[in-house]
Each structure stands twice: as structure tokens, then as C-alpha cells.
Amino acid sequence: MDKSEDLLGLPTESLPVAWKIFKAFVFDDEISVTEDELVSYATDDLKLNLDELPAGMKEDLTVILLGYMNLWPGWNEKNDFLNGKFQKEVYFERFQKFMLHKMKSTVEGVYTAAVKDLDKQVVKSPNKSSNSNDGSDPEFSPYAISIQCPPAMLNIIQFSNIGDDVIMKQHLASDWQDLSTTQLLNWPHVQVMFRTEDICFTRRQATEYVRYLNFKPHESNKSNQSIIEDVHHRPICGRPTKCYSYTFLKEYFQVYMEALISSTKVSPSKLEEIQTILSQFLEDVRYIDVNNSIATNTAVLFRLSHLPFIRNKRLVRNNEDTKADEERVAYCEKIIPKIRFVLLYFKAKQKPTPLLSFEHTDEIKASQNMNVILPDICYKCSYCQLAYSCENSKKRMLDHLKNHHKMEPHVHCTLCKNQFSVLDLAACRWKHSCLESTSTAK
Numbered sequence: 160m161d162k163s164e165d166l167l168g169l170p171t172e173s174l175p176v177a178w179k180i181f182k183a184f185v186f187d188d189e190i191s192v193t194e195d196e197l198v199s200y201a202t203d204d205l206k207l208n209l210d211e212l213p214a215g216m217k218e219d220l221t222v223i224l225l226g227y228m229n230l231w232p233g234w235n236e237k238n239d240f241l242n243g244k245f246q247k248e249v250y251f252e253r254f255q256k257f258m259l260h261k262m263k264s265t266v267e268g269v270y271t272a273a274v275k276d277l278d279k280q281v282v283k284s285p286n287k288s289s290n291s292n293d294g295s296d297p298e299f300s301p302y303a304i305s306i307q308c309p310p311a312m313l314n315i316i317q318f319s320n321i322g323d324d325v326i327m328k329q330h331l332a333s334d335w336q337d338l339s340t341t342q343l344l345n346w347p348h349v350q351v352m353f354r355t356e357d358i359c360f361t362r363r364q365a366t367e368y369v370r371y372l373n374f375k376p377h378e379s380n381k382s383n384q385s386i387i388e389d390v391h392h393r394p395i396c397g398r399p400t401k402c403y404s405y406t407f408l409k410e411y412f413q414v415y416m417e418a419l420i421s422s423t424k425v426s427p428s429k430l431e432e433i434q435t436i437l438s439q440f441l442e443d444v445r446y447i448d449v450n451n452s453i454a455t456n457t458a459v460l461f462r463l464s465h466l467p468f469i470r471n472k473r474l475v476r477n478n479e480d481t482k483a484d485e486e487r488v489a490y491c492e493k494i495i496p497k498i499r500f501v502l503l504y505f506k507a508k509q510k511p512t513p514l515l516s517f518e519h520t521d522e523i524k525a526s527q528n529m530n531v532i533l534p535d536i537c538y539k540c541s542y543c544q545l546a547y548s549c550e551n552s553k554k555r556m557l558d559h560l561k562n563h564h565k566m567e568p569h570v571h572c573t574l575c576k577n578q579f580s581v582l583d584l585a586a587c588r589w590k591h592s593c594l595e596s597t598s599t600a601k
């Protein structure tokens with residue numbers, strides 16, 4: 160049909176079945192997909208492993224899929240879409256996200272059953288339907304929980320019990336406090352991209368949250384030997400991979416900052432922001448300690464702390480007979496602060512004289528043009544997938560966090576058991592004294 164070809168033509172190669180179904184729903188057409196096609200949509204696009212589905216779900220899979228497709232609230236905005244209010248990619252992606260979320264939570268509904276088993280105090284082996292990449296730690300708890308909710312709720316969910324049921328509830332979060340640039344750069348889910356003619360890098364907070372139910376609060380203090388979790392090498396557009404020393408980068412940044420400072424056009428707050436981003440990046444290079452250097456085209460994922468942090472919430476049940484509080488189950492949240500950074504390019508050209516001078520930094524000193532002087536700094540909330548670029552990107556990112564996220568509750572170190580505020584930890588790259596003294600011994 161012509162209309163649909165205009166609006167919904169093309170990117171079909173990657174998701175042919177999903178696209179076909181989506182189109183049919185948008186134009187109120189009959190859906191003609193076979194059962195096999197629906198199953199392939201579940202396995203290929205939604206990445207469900209049929210062998211790991213809870214009992215009974217496999218048989219009903221197609222009915223469940225079609226049921227959720229029907230329920231998507233986005234169909235209410237169909238007319239807006241047809242009138243061109245939003246792009247087809249955006250609309251389709253929202254549909255896909257909804258389906259992914261619904262199917263994932265249906266599969267993970269097996270945890271409800273697992274929680275009920277707690278009363279019988281039967282420890283089961285790790286549930287097969289939990290993804291092996293979710294960081295679950297069977298020694299720690301057999302039950303990992305995946306929680307889907309808006310970011311405003313994410314960190315203030317607690318478990319409680321009413322009668323024999325375990326329920327989730329929302330507690331009040333403490334008031335939002337203003338973040339310094341360093342705190343922002345080390346805040347969960349915050350990504351920054353820094354770009355000038357000479358250098359471009361991204362630095363993303365990839366802090367991992369793993370939530371568990373357990374019989375007792377978390378006590379393990381298993382440490383990881385290596386802080387580097389993953390190194391991914393990927394040449395971009397055939398650019399050769401080059402290696403730069405920490406010292407060279409540091410010298411270049413110094414000259415670059417001097418050039419910026421000498422320009423009267425850059426405000427002190429902008430200078431502070433740039434200086435902080437560059438020094439956090441340099442500190443990353445020093446901290447991961449790979450021959451005291453960094454290579455282009457290489458993404459490095461590393462932990463900011465050898466030991467995870469933890470939040471424990473104990474659930475107690477009042478025992479009618481003994482009048483004593485009997486511990487029933489603990490809700491544990493393990494927090495592993497991580498960063499992923501990539502140096503996309505670095506092409507500073509050093510000049511023979513004077514000592515330590517670079518082509519582009521000299522240009523900054525001479526230029527009257529703000530576009531030449533200022534770097535592009537783009538922030539992104541990797542939780543909400545929202546990016547903020549332009550001059551006041553930092554303020555917009557801070558406003559986003561303030562308006563859509565809640566203050567992080569305190570965390571405990573799994574080794575020294577001390578309590579820390581995330582504000583304090585983010586201000587010093589999640590370091591505290593206990594780690595410094597034990598990280599080499601562990």
C-alpha cells in the first residue's frame with residue numbers, strides 16, 4: 160500500500176517480522192504472519208532463548224506476543240505519527256522497547272515463584288532464565304532481580320512484607336544536591352564526550368547495579384584482581400591505531416589549557432569544566448596503568464573500585480509465638496562503579512619551536528572565533544538515553560538529573576563496612592581509604 164510505503168518503507172532488513180507486524184498495526188491491516196515468523200521475532204529480535212522459558216510459556220508464546228502487541232500504549236498516538244509528528248524510527252523503537260521489556264519481565268516472572276519458595280528455605284541453583292551477563296553471583300545469592308522502572312524510582316525501591324507477600328515499595332529519597340563537575344563526571348549513568356580539532360574522547364559511567372534477594376544481608380567481600388574488565392579494539396573508518404603516553408597527553412593538555420586561559424573570551428566556569436574533564440580523563444589513563452599510555456580506537460571498561468559497594472535492606476517478620484522478630488529475607492543491591500572510555504582520535508601536531516607548542520593550540524590563542532576556541536562538550540544520560548550538546552550542556556545535564564532522577568542513597572563498603580554518601584564518593588572517583596590500603600594485598 161502506497162501510504163505505508165512512504166511512511167514505513169525500508170529499514171526492514173534487520174527486523175523484517177517486527178516491521179511487518181508493526182506496519183499492519185499502524186494501518187489496521189490484517190496481520191499475516193506465520194507462527195514460525197512470530198517465534199523468530201521472539202528469538203531473533205527479542206533475544207528470547209526458547210529453552211530457558213518458564214514452564215508453559217513456550218506453548219503460549221505466540222499468544223503472549225500478540226497480546227502485548229495489542230496492549231502497547233503507543234497505538235494511541237498512531238494518528239500523531241501518521242500526521243508526521245514523530246519519525247518512524249523513533250516510533251518503532253519505542254514499540255520494540257516495550258516488547259523487549261514486557262517479554263523480559265514475563266520471563267523473569269519466575270522470580271515471583273522463587274520468592275515464595277523462600278518460606279520453605281529451599282535454596283535453588285541459580286535460575287537458568289537469568290542472563291549470564293547480568294553479573295549475578297551465585298555465591299552471593301541465587302536470585303538476581305531485574306527491575307524496570309523510571310529513573311526517579313530506581314534507587315529508592317525497597318522491599319517490604321505484608322503478611323506472607325513480599326512487595327516492592329518506594330521510599331522517599333533525600334533532597335537533590337548540586338553536583339560539582341567532578342561529581343557529575345563520576346555520577347552513575349553520566350557520559351561525556353569531549354571534542355576539539357585535536358582530540359576526541361568519550362567517558363561513560365557504566366556503574367553496574369545488581370539486585371538480589373537473599374536470606375541474609377550481603378557479607379561477601381570478594382575482590383576482583385584486575386580493574387580492567389574489557390578491552391575492545393575497533394578501528395574507526397580505517398583510522399590507524401596509535402598509542403600516546405600519559406606524559407605526552409598531560410603536556411598537551413597543559414598547553415591547551417594555557418591557550419584557553421590566555422583567551423579572555425572563555426568564562427572561568429567553562430575553564431573549570433574543561434580542566435576537570437581533561438584531568439578526569441588523564442586520571443583514568445594513569446589509573447588503568449597500561450604501559451602508562453592509551454591507544455586510539457580502543458574502548459576500555461574498568462572498575463573504579465576493587466570491591467563492590469552494597470545497600471542492604473533487611474525484611475523481618477514478626478513471629479506471633481515468640482514475639483521476636485524473625486529475619487526472613489534481605490534485599491541487597493550491589494553497586495560496582497565502572498567507567499568505559501574511548502579515545503576516538505588524537506592528532507595534536509607538535510611544532511619544532513618553541514618547546515612544547517602545538518599547531519592548534521596556537522590557533523586558539525590567535526583566534527577571535529568562539530567555535531575555534533571552545534571544545535564541543537556533550538553529556539548524555541545513558542539511563543534515559545538523552546543527550547545534551549551545545550554551550551550550556553552541563554547545566555542541561557544537571558537539570559535533567561535533578562528533575563528526573565533521585566538522589567542516590569548511601570552505600571556501604573563490602574570490606575570495611577563503612578557507610579559513604581555517593582556525593583562524597585563521586586567527588587573522589589569512588590575511592591576511600593580502606594581500598595587504597597587493601598587493593599594491592601587482595
Ligand SMILES: [Zn+2]
Pocket residue numbers: 310540541542543544545559560563564
Ligand atoms: Zn536520565
Ligand SMILES: [Zn+2]
Pocket residue numbers: 572573574575576577591592593594
Ligand atoms: Zn572500605
